[in-house]
Amino acid sequence: MGPSGIVQDVHQMKKPTWRHVEIALARARQGRNLSRREITLLLTLSEGDQIEAVFKAARDLRRAYFGERVFLYGFLYFSTYCRNDCTFCSFRSSNKKCQRYRKKEPEIVEAACELAASGVHLIDLTMGEDPEYCSNNAIGLNKLVRLVESVNGATGLPLMVSPGVVPDDVLIALASVGTTWYACYQETHQRALFSRLRPGQSYDARLGKKVLARRLGLLIEEGLLSGVGESCGDVADSISVMEALKADQVRVMSFVPQEGTPMEGWAPPDRLRELLTIAVMRLVFPEKLIPASLDVDGLSGLKRRLDAGANVVSSLVPPDRGLVGVSRNSLDIENSRRTAASVLPVLQECGLMVGDSADYAAWIESRKKAVKQDGFREGVPC
Numbered sequence: 409m410g411p412s413g414i415v416q417d418v419h420q421m422k423k424p425t426w427r428h429v430e431i432a433l434a435r436a437r438q439g440r441n442l443s444r445r446e447i448t449l450l451l452t453l454s455e456g457d458q459i460e461a462v463f464k465a466a467r468d469l470r471r472a473y474f475g476e477r478v479f480l481y482g483f484l485y486f487s488t489y490c491r492n493d494c495t496f497c498s499f500r501s502s503n504k505k506c507q508r509y510r511k512k513e514p515e516i517v518e519a520a521c522e523l524a525a526s527g528v529h530l531i532d533l534t535m536g537e538d539p540e541y542c543s544n545n546a547i548g549l550n551k552l553v554r555l556v557e558s559v560n561g562a563t564g565l566p567l568m569v570s571p572g573v574v575p576d577d578v579l580i581a582l583a584s585v586g587t588t589w590y591a592c593y594q595e596t597h598q599r600a601l602f603s604r605l606r607p608g609q610s611y612d613a614r615l616g617k618k619v620l621a622r623r624l625g626l627l628i629e630e631g632l633l634s635g636v637g638e639s640c641g642d643v644a645d646s647i648s649v650m651e652a653l654k655a656d657q658v659r660v661m662s663f664v665p666q667e668g669t670p671m672e673g674w675a676p677p678d679r680l681r682e683l684l685t686i687a688v689m690r691l692v693f694p695e696k697l698i699p700a701s702l703d704v705d706g707l708s709g710l711k712r713r714l715d716a717g718a719n720v721v722s723s724l725v726p727p728d729r730g731l732v733g734v735s736r737n738s739l740d741i742e743n744s745r746r747t748a749a750s751v752l753p754v755l756q757e758c759g760l761m762v763g764d765s766a767d768y769a770a771w772i773e774s775r776k777k778a779v780k781q782d783g784f785r786e787g788v789p790c
């Protein structure tokens with residue numbers, strides 16, 4: 409199982425020549441837009457020296473916009489209950505084989521303070537669409553807003569909240585209690601594939617929450633899964649939607665087959681596709697944040713993601729608290745390999761360093777200013 413559209417793309421496109429690659433990279437270095445065809449071409453590369461040229465251009469652009477600075481994100485998956493049944497996700501409602509928990513507010517605040525003390529720049533508060541929060545009328549959602557307020561008050565750090573699709577008034581309330589970021593990944597912008605990945609969910613409702621979040625002045629993160637049946641053309645289209653959304657942070661993660669799900673038997677995708685997508689996103693969005701997630705391959709996969717142009721290390725999880733990640737639930741957590749301290753040698757190896765919190769705050773302020781100035785143009789192409 410696990411047919412990949414990428415194979416199809418490779419066969420359909422003429423083999424890219426050095427000239428094609430050089431022209432696309434030169435355009436990106438000059439700050440010019442890449443066409444859909446150029447993006448697709450770069451995503452389909454398979455020759456080692458051409459791929460390395462793309463990674464180098466991505467690193468050069470990262471350096472031009474961010475210097476050597478990288479930001480660190482702490483991740484707290486505080487409830488793994490979910491009312492949805494996404495086919496790719498371990499925490500889908502029908503999966504009896506996953507680890508479920510719902511952490512209480514004091515534990516979450518304590519874990520957030522531990523992360524803050526370790527030097528992260530941001531706390532990402534994530535949950536499944538837990539019925540206790542999402543289907544408990546105002547009581548549950550009010551509890552979510554109070555939780556965000558408590559973590560904000562206790563840590564003083566920027567917060568990213570990833571609660572899934574919540575009612576508009578909850579987004580408004582989250583914005584009013586100091587949330588900086590709203591993350592709600594589409595995972596694909598190909599509607600038929602979206603329906604297979606997220607059965608019973610509305611593509612437009614999900615996208616619309618990000619549009620609203622931006623109107624509310626929140627920064628937004630949009631994300632893709634790599635290796636779930638998308639073609640390179642689909643990825644190019646996703647990049648175009650990310651551009652139209654004006655997402656401030658864009659992420660891609662390789663799909664990891666999950667036990668007890670309909671996609672359990674899919675072949676794990678070649679990581680090269682994720683790395684090329686990171687690099688191409690850097691070429692298209694040189695000024696944005698692009699995470700290297702520890703959630704897919706743990707600490708051992710960090711260097712190659714940074715070498716592809718990422719500038720955020722995400723999914724740092726405190727050990728000894730019974731917390732999990734998303735796609736590799738336990739990888740590197742309890743042996744403390746997903747901590748701020750553990751990533752420092754890798755950053756050093758890549759010639760990078762942890763940015764100051766003042767650098768991160770300045771970046772956020774500049775983006776918020778841009779959000780205000782821009783407003784939001786109607787009509788996201790999808």
Ligand code: SF4
Nearest residue numbers: 490492494497500536
């Ligand atoms: S991806 Fe999110 S919404 Fe879908 S089942 Fe998993 S936790 Fe729930």
